[in-house]
Amino acid sequence: MRSWTDTLRFAFQPVVNLTTGGVAGLEILARPESGDILAEARRDPELDGELAVSAVRAAARRETLLPLHVNVFAGTLADLGGLTPLHDAVRQAGRLPWEVTIDVGPPYTHVPQQALLDAVGSVRGQGFRISADGVGDGDVPLRLLTDLGPDLVKLDASLLARPAAVRAMRTLCEELGALLSVEGVETELQCASAVAAGAQLAQGELFAPPSRLPAADVYVPPRSPGALALPRSGPSVREFVRPAALLPATASAGQVRALLTGSPEVSGVLLVDAHGVPLRSVHRSRFLLSMSGRYGHALYADRPAAKLGDPPRTVGVDATAWEVLDVVAVGARDRTSDDVAVVDRYGRCVGVVRLADLVRALAESRIEEAAGLNPLTRLPGSDAITSEVDRRIADGRAFALSWLDVDHFKQVNDGAGFAAGDELIRSVGRALQRAAAGSMRVGHIGGDDFLVLTDPERLDPLAGSVLEVPWSAGGRRVTLSLATVLCPPGSVVDHREAAAALAPLKQAAKALHGASWVLGQAGLPGHEVLRGSRAAPAPAGCAPAEPGLG
Incomplete structure (x- = not known):
């Protein structure tokens, strides 16, 4: 009687490093010649575990030295509580466990989460790396994903049509210390989207199809300058x-x-x-x-x-x-x-x-940039922001230009001392740098004044990062004022017009009490008060700090 192993073959698909263009690993894919053994393995943890062992042995026969990716269902890990036979097979093949990444795949529905987390801890203790597979097209809960703390997160290529989601996943991966990969990449446009969204790894037919022989050479399209990516500063x-x-x-x-x-x-x-x-x-x-x-x-x-x-x-x-x-x-x-x-x-x-x-030219430009950095915050001055504003205007892109400063800063310096004032400015600069992501540009134009250039949809996170913080200096409460002008395509001709449209909004924000935010649009009269009140109590810079603030 024929065994399932008689009708099963394995194929290898490269996992490509999008930065170097090299092969970072090989995913081993089961390819049954008849029947649907994968569907059976989804229901039978013991069979799924045997498939993983067979995959490692197949790679050993091909004598590949590349790191390996072995697929295991989430339910298998939770049920078996670990993969001791896989660990033994890896050792017998002359490989080390940390050369093998276990791609934990869906379905996750009805899988006991604690049992899964315990099993992941067990295989990680053996030395294996962990990948969360099928994210974006599977059913992995976000809370479970963070609890797993994977070394790698694999997204389905369909998610590239939603770049904001991919960028958000890249941010999560950075918090988890994980790499981000995209599976199923078939076109150069998808590859460019993956790069623009921050993915470090990818695999798919574009680079190399699954094959019986491990491939060390893959096709990686050259990065198209400007395609889908945001303009980068620097000499043309x-x-x-x-x-x-x-x-x-x-x-x-x-x-x-x-x-x-x-x-x-x-x-x-x-x-x-x-x-x-x-x-x-x-x-x-x-x-x-x-x-x-x-x-x-x-x-x-x-x-x-x-x-x-x-x-x-x-x-x-x-x-x-x-x-x-x-x-x-x-x-x-x-x-x-x-x-x-x-x-x-x-x-x-x-x-x-x-x-x-x-x-030679870039070295000179770096020297010029260093000379233009504010010595207190190490942030660029207004020139870097205004040149980027002009670039966006030329490209016909909408943008938001914001001005931020500390309320009654002179009184803060007089009351708390210049050292406390300098530390406050540095803290605000660090908060803006942490908030800066993607297309956001931050500049320190002197004293307590900052400029921020960003896409309109990034305004709420920006405001929250600086206006919801309980700032203080030398034990004194401090508030900030934020003024923003929205500039749709065609509303301004250069950075001077954008700055002129921002000036009255700055005055309106300073007239408010407490942390304030005023929003207007270039070319249109009036403005909207998003934060702050029109009352005029004592200057905020002189009020004592409340307990717990600072």
Whole structure:
């Protein structure tokens, strides 16, 4: 009689590091040739445990040294109270438990939560890592997820259509000390969404399909400058574009050699199609080394130069220098000196940039940025905020510009001393930095004045992070005032108009008592009082602190 093991095979799918482009691990997937053994394993914990053991043994037969991901149902862990046979199988395969991640999958409904938590503690004690699988498309309760404290959280790719949820999960993972992965990635657009939302790992058909042989090489699309991601500050790549040495994709190695030897200043050649789209990149040193070797000229001179080239590295003409460094950092280290092709919206090459030029310029910009930081809070000044405001206006993006300061700060300094006043300013700056996420930018423009630029939907968390805090300085209660101007697309032409629209809102906020918040919209009269009262009692900066505040 045939056993279920006779009709079961295993496939391996890479888990890809989105930052390095390398393979971070292999998930082992059961592939029955007949029947539905996975449905049986969901009902039979003993069978599910045997499947996990078989998966590890299958990986051992393939002699892969990559970390492994083994699937186990949540009910199996809760029922068995641990996976001792799996631990033994890992040791027998010559692997270490911390090289294996147990992907705990749904369903979680009707699984005794305490039993599950106890079992997770047991396998973690054996050295295994824990992944919460199927999040976003499964039934794992959020409270249980936090109690599990997984090392990795795997999201279903369908959640990428809700980027706010993915970003929220990234924040939760940071609190838990976990990595965030996205499963089922099939398109480059989904990959870009995963990167923009902060995922560190991913897997899916885009990178490599499940296969019987473990794959060490995967396809990772280059990061598209500006696609779905928010604009990054820094010099524009346009500042560094050099003329490109172009030859048709059909050029021979002899033609490339003639160009390079006749033009010592050329560091590489791009082979392009009839439309000017780069197809291959030929690096000067590597190419000439191949040609100068024994029989090199005889072997390659009349052959297509493309055979001695590499896939081109490209960035859009609107990219920043930092985004170019992202492209350079991905891939083989021996290609860090390669020219990066700059392409227009149609993919046509308009020139190249060199790493040395970028590093020099970025080092200078960092020095300039450091000089512009406020020495008290180490936050940038108004220039960093206003330049970002102008960038958003040019992109036609809605934004909210807020001004924040301490009420009656001079009286705080006079009554509590400048040291207490400085510590208060530092504390407010730290609170703003903690609240800053994604597109939010915080600047300290001097004294007790701060500027905050953010998306309109981020206003409530911003206000809560600073206005709901019981501030004090030297035992004296302190309140803050916040003024915000909403700037829909087309409402202002530059940062000066935005600042002018904010000025009367600042005065309105200062006229209120207590922690205050005034909201207005550029181009429209009036404003809305969201916090604070119009009464005018004694200055808040002089009132003694209540017990427990500080």
